[in-house]
Amino acid sequence: xxxxxxxxxxxxxxxGARRNDIxxxxxxxxxxYGDKHEAGLSDEEIIAEFGTPVECAExxxxxxxxxxxxxxxxxxxxxxxxxxxxxxxxxxxxxxGTLLTGIATLAACIxxxxxxxxxxxxxxxxxxxxxxxxxxxxxxxxxxGLGMAMAGGGAMICIGFFFMTRYAIISVQKIANxxxxxxxxxxx
Amino acid sequence: MxxxxxxxxxxxxxxxxxxxxxxxxxxxxSDLAPFIEISESTLYPILKRLETAGAVVTRNAIxxxxxxxxFRITEIGLSRIRDxxxxxxxFRRISDYILDENEGGDRDDL
Numbered sequence: 001x002x003x004x005x006x007x008x009x010x011x012x013x014x015x016g017a018r019r020n021d022i023x024x025x026x027x028x029x030x031x032x033y034g035d036k037h038e039a040g041l042s043d044e045e046i047i048a049e050f051g052t053p054v055e056c057a058e059x060x061x062x063x064x065x066x067x068x069x070x071x072x073x074x075x076x077x078x079x080x081x082x083x084x085x086x087x088x089x090x091x092x093x094x095x096x097g098t099l100l101t102g103i104a105t106l107a108a109c110i111x112x113x114x115x116x117x118x119x120x121x122x123x124x125x126x127x128x129x130x131x132x133x134x135x136x137x138x139x140x141x142x143x144x145g146l147g148m149a150m151a152g153g154g155a156m157i158c159i160g161f162f163f164m165t166r167y168a169i170i171s172v173q174k175i176a177n178x179x180x181x182x183x184x185x186x187x188x
Numbered sequence: 189m190x191x192x193x194x195x196x197x198x199x200x201x202x203x204x205x206x207x208x209x210x211x212x213x214x215x216x217x218s219d220l221a222p223f224i225e226i227s228e229s230t231l232y233p234i235l236k237r238l239e240t241a242g243a244v245v246t247r248n249a250i251x252x253x254x255x256x257x258x259f260r261i262t263e264i265g266l267s268r269i270r271d272x273x274x275x276x277x278x279f280r281r282i283s284d285y286i287l288d289e290n291e292g293g294d295r296d297d298l
Contacts (some may be wrong), residue, residue, distance in 0.1 A: 035214035038252065
């Protein structure tokens with residue numbers, strides 16, 4: 001058997017390992033072969049010292065299980081991915097949905113506050129118009145007061161919910177940043 | 189020699205071989221051959237582990253028209269050798285106690 005044939009058999013025995021690992025192992029043996037050849041050994045002597053491709057592959061797999069993940073390791077990876085997908089589908093996506101709905105609700109309340117405030121302003125303007133059109137002063141004052149109350153109430157609702165929404169978004173952002181940092185540090 | 193014990197010794201032997209000077213695979217095996225049996229397929233995972241652990245660093249260089257990977261020891265690797273020496277000192281004290289003929293009978297009785 002020539003070294004090339006030996007190497008081809010070794011590569012065959014290493015099938016299933018990562019491409020980088022196979023290249024690393026083959027380069028290693030090529031280097032060893034080159035050095036032994038330089039030292040004066042023949043192909044047969046070198047191959048005899050290396051051992052059979054089966055023996056070499058088995059020894060490497062035994063001492064470096066990470067190079068050649070076993071069937072159980074593969075199934076562990078499959079299970080791990082299945083758990084991540086299930087977590088995403090049944091927990092993370094609904095949580096994100098709830099979060100976004102909450103923020104949208106707060107934003108809608110802001111718009112509601114704006115609507116009430118604008119309505120109040122409209123009523124105030126209407127009361128002023130009524131005043132110039134000669135309506136009863138009582139009616140005008142009532143409308144004016146109502147309009148001012150609506151405008152003020154709407155403004156308060158608007159400002160209140162604006163800050164609530166802002167804090168909600170900032171909190172979510174801080175939680176996300178914390179999670180990303182901890183993930184980078186390997187603590188999660 | 190016990191297989192697990194030999195495995196532990198081999199790593200330190202490889203580190204010691206590289207500690208003397210930058211070395212490469214074939215030279216490491218040649219240097220260690222008089223002291224401990226090590227095959228090419230045994231050496232490969234050891235070198236990979238040491239590199240992953242940061243105990244050695246590598247560089248590639250052209251030698252006679254072909255690529256050769258050189259290994260150089262790092263401070264982490266030197267620290268591992270020092271730790272091993274400390275362990276061996278402790279081991280020697282314990283083995284001295286076990287082998288002491290004046291304590292608990294003659295050696296023949298063991």
